[in-house]
Each structure stands twice: as structure tokens, then as C-alpha cells.
Amino acid sequence: QVQLVQSGAEVKKPGASVKVSCKASGYTFTSYGISWVRQAPGQGLEWMGWISVYNGNTNYAQKLQGRVTMTTDTSRRTAYMELRSLRSDDTAVYYCARGGGIFGGMDVWGHGTTVTVSS
Amino acid sequence: QSVLTQPPSASGTPGQRVTISCSGSSSNIGSNTVNWYQQLPGKAPKLLIYSNNQRPSGVPDRFSGSKSGTSASLAISGLQSEDEADYYCAAWDDSLNGHVVFGGGTKLTVL
Numbered sequence: 001q002v003q004l005v006q007s008g009a010e011v012k013k014p015g016a017s018v019k020v021s022c023k024a025s026g027y028t029f030t031s032y033g034i035s036w037v038r039q040a041p042g043q044g045l046e047w048m049g050w051i052s053v054y055n056g057n058t059n060y061a062q063k064l065q066g067r068v069t070m071t072t073d074t075s076r077r078t079a080y081m082e083l084r085s086l087r088s089d090d091t092a093v094y095y096c097a098r099g100g101g102i103f104g105g106m107d108v109w110g111h112g113t114t115v116t117v118s119s
Numbered sequence: 120q121s122v123l124t125q126p127p128s129a130s131g132t133p134g135q136r137v138t139i140s141c142s143g144s145s146s147n148i149g150s151n152t153v154n155w156y157q158q159l160p161g162k163a164p165k166l167l168i169y170s171n172n173q174r175p176s177g178v179p180d181r182f183s184g185s186k187s188g189t190s191a192s193l194a195i196s197g198l199q200s201e202d203e204a205d206y207y208c209a210a211w212d213d214s215l216n217g218h219v220v221f222g223g224g225t226k227l228t229v230l
Contacts, residue, residue, distance in 0.1 A: 047219035105169035
């Protein structure tokens with residue numbers, strides 16, 4: 001079946017970086033983009049950006065520009081999201097999702113990766 | 120402060136019909152389609168409605184969506200206890216090189 005499996009929980013210190021992976025299965029990986037969405041504790045959903053798996057084009061949320069990088073490895077069917085210069089307010093559950101962007105809804109979601117930023 | 124405005128809470132009794140509103144602007148809902156997501160407690164979001172009023176396979180027809188101008192709404196008929204969840208609207212926004220915007224979410228309680 002179609003699924004996205006994310007890497008495990010991370011605990012990082014302020015100023016560090018984190019890289020979350022999202023492995024796809026059950027569909028043609030290059031036919032859909034991957035979106036990243038995060039959710040701080042008790043808060044709503046926040047769109048982080050989108051990457052075209054087909055050609056690597058990216059579109060990042062303005063507030064994260066310069067700190068976030070989204071990449072894919074088609075040989076591994078895996079998408080990655082790296083966030084640098086972590087702050088305490090980056091503590092959140094990070095989700096990858098298939099699709100999204102201007103092309104419509106995010107129809108398959110990963111289970112989420114908890115990233116905790118604490119000194 | 121979310122770009123799309125939703126009521127923070129809604130409620131209904133089993134069997135009732137409830138609606139959740141989502142208000143935006145000309146750069147998002149006014150010119151692009153709306154998607155709705157359901158998030159059960161402790162779970163990842165799930166696509167409930169796409170392209171304003173389309174249901175993905177497996178979503179019951181009790182859920183319906185509509186859009187008019189710069190607003191959209193989600194209707195749930197025949198409310199069931201398992202519908203108790205957070206609901207989010209989302210749309211593409213044409214400003215700032217384009218980005219996705221979400222509503223702040225509506226917590227639906229089934230009384």
C-alpha cells in the first residue's frame with residue numbers, strides 16, 4: 001500500500017541542525033511532490049515547503065528561507081528535510097506528505113517525527 | 120494568526136449536521152481550490168476534501184465541501200462520535216512566490 005515512513009524522534013540543542021527522512025513506498029516516487037508540514041505542541045498545522053521529486057524544484061515558506069533545505073534521493077525513494085540553527089520554537093512534530101503545493105491536497109501523510117529542541 | 124480564519128470550536132450531537140467555515144482572501148481561497156484535513160487525536164492529518172468539494176476514496180459521503188468567493192465550508196451530516204477531531208482548511212496562496220496557508224483549525228466535539 002501507499003505509505004510514507006519517517007525517521008525517529010530527535011532531541012537537539014539550540015543552534016544545531018536536524019535532518020528528517022521520509023521513505024516512500026507503493027507508488028511511483030517521481031510522479032508526486034513531497035510537502036513538509038510541522039505542528040508545534042498544542043498548535044495548528046504550518047506548511048514548511050514542497051519539493052518536486054521529478055526535478056528537485058523547491059518552494060519554501062518565507063519564514064524558513066535560509067534555514068531549511070528539502071532534497072530527495074530517488075534511488076532510495078526517500079525525501080529529506082534539513083532544518084538548521086534550531087531554536088526552541090522549532091520543537092514540533094514534523095510530517096511529510098505526498099503532493100500538495102499548488103497542485104492540490106496532500107493525500108498521504110507520514111506518521112510524524114518529533115523534534116525537540118532543548119538545552 | 121492564521122491566514123485562513125476558522126472558528127476555534129464547533130459541536131453537535133450524534134446525527135446532527137454541523138458546518139465549519141473557513142474565510143480567506145482573493146490571493147488564496149478567492150483564486151485557488153480549498154482542501155480540508157481531519158486530524159484525530161494523536162494522529163497525522165488525513166485529507167478529507169480536495170478541490171473544494173471532492174472526496175478521496177474511502178471518505179464517507181457524510182462529509183462535503185463547498186466554496187463561494189473567498190470563503191469555504193465543510194459540512195458533516197449524520198454526526199458520529201468518531202468524527203470528534205480537529206479540522207483544518209488549506210489553500211494555495213499566490214502571494215510571496217506562492218505558498219500553502221492553513222486555517223487555525225476547528226476542534227469538533229460530539230456531545
